[in-house]
Amino acid sequence: MLTFKQLEAIYWVVQLGGFLPAAQKLNTTQSAVSKRIQELEALFHAPLLDRSQRSARLTSRGEELVAAAGRLLAEREALMQATEGRAPRPRRVRIGVTEVTAMTWLPLYVERLHAQHPEVSIAPEVESGAMLRDKLLASEIDLMIAADTFRDERFRASPVGSLKLQWMCKPGLVVHTKAPLKVQALQHHRILTQGPQSGTGILFQRWFESHNLKPGELVVSNSLIALIGLTLSGFGVSYLPPAAVQATVEQGLLEVLDVRPALPAARYAATIRREDRSTLMTSLVRLAQECCDFTRLYQTASGGPR
Numbered sequence: 001m002l003t004f005k006q007l008e009a010i011y012w013v014v015q016l017g018g019f020l021p022a023a024q025k026l027n028t029t030q031s032a033v034s035k036r037i038q039e040l041e042a043l044f045h046a047p048l049l050d051r052s053q054r055s056a057r058l059t060s061r062g063e064e065l066v067a068a069a070g071r072l073l074a075e076r077e078a079l080m081q082a083t084e085g086r087a088p089r090p091r092r093v094r095i096g097v098t099e100v101t102a103m104t105w106l107p108l109y110v111e112r113l114h115a116q117h118p119e120v121s122i123a124p125e126v127e128s129g130a131m132l133r134d135k136l137l138a139s140e141i142d143l144m145i146a147a148d149t150f151r152d153e154r155f156r157a158s159p160v161g162s163l164k165l166q167w168m169c170k171p172g173l174v175v176h177t178k179a180p181l182k183v184q185a186l187q188h189h190r191i192l193t194q195g196p197q198s199g200t201g202i203l204f205q206r207w208f209e210s211h212n213l214k215p216g217e218l219v220v221s222n223s224l225i226a227l228i229g230l231t232l233s234g235f236g237v238s239y240l241p242p243a244a245v246q247a248t249v250e251q252g253l254l255e256v257l258d259v260r261p262a263l264p265a266a267r268y269a270a271t272i273r274r275e276d277r278s279t280l281m282t283s284l285v286r287l288a289q290e291c292c293d294f295t296r297l298y299q300t301a302s303g304g305p306r
Helices: 004-016 019-025 030-044 060-083 099-103 106-116 129-137 183-188 199-210 224-232 242-250 279-291
Strands: 091-097 120-126 143-147 155-163 166-169 191-193 218-220 237-240 266-273
Touching: 004 019, 004 030, 004 060, 019 030, 030 060, 060 279, 091 129, 091 279, 099 106, 099 120, 099 224, 099 242, 106 120, 106 279, 129 143, 129 199, 129 266, 143 199, 143 279, 155 279, 166 242, 191 199, 191 224, 199 266, 224 237, 224 242, 237 242, 266 279
Parallel strands: 091 120, 091 143, 191 218, 191 237
Antiparallel strands: 143 266, 155 266, 166 237
């Protein structure tokens, strides 16, 4: 029979990074924590932790179970508060996002978060990925949603979705036939790109190098709005999120270029500090995974603009 003690054991081993801190959290022994996880593995007929490494890591089956355990434990806590007549403790959560998230699914995320956790007040911040990383390390924000480029052993990152970008320019700026352009053809044009403060800037700088793309002139801006404006003006060629410029493309003010190989999708993650012990944070990460959608602008629960 599956028990909450078993779920707590594997959940806190993952949250706290080891058997000893989990045992201390649960006021029990390491052997008891280990036994409960072994019982879970017997129930699911599969290993939940990969013990071949120096530190135990979750298997894919283990990741699924821990995600479910986080939800169940949070729901149990809410139920206990309700039956005991306790009001949920108010909490302020500081969430850091980059521009493209703010322009697309952040409004929907905040709406749904308030609906599920009315006791939580949200303080969103919109910054570059590097700035958010520094704020997360300094405990100035609690959750970072950005391109999954800023890995750190002090963080725990959970994938939420991916952002598709396309090469664009002012119509007529790049002369081409109906055949797809080879990416090397772009180096004859001024390329507008995000820089090392941006997760996508780091990702695509690596991509440029892997395809031996050496533009004669590179203009760097960590502002998505500035890049859109410069591209519209004909100042150069840039890679942009389609949702952010859909209207201008439809009006013929921007042209989408068919470049091969195509740009890879930028993977995004919800990242928290590894020592964060809150079941609330697990719920907020899961909600980000449910809401992440970079294909529509300014989404809300009622649908929002497309």
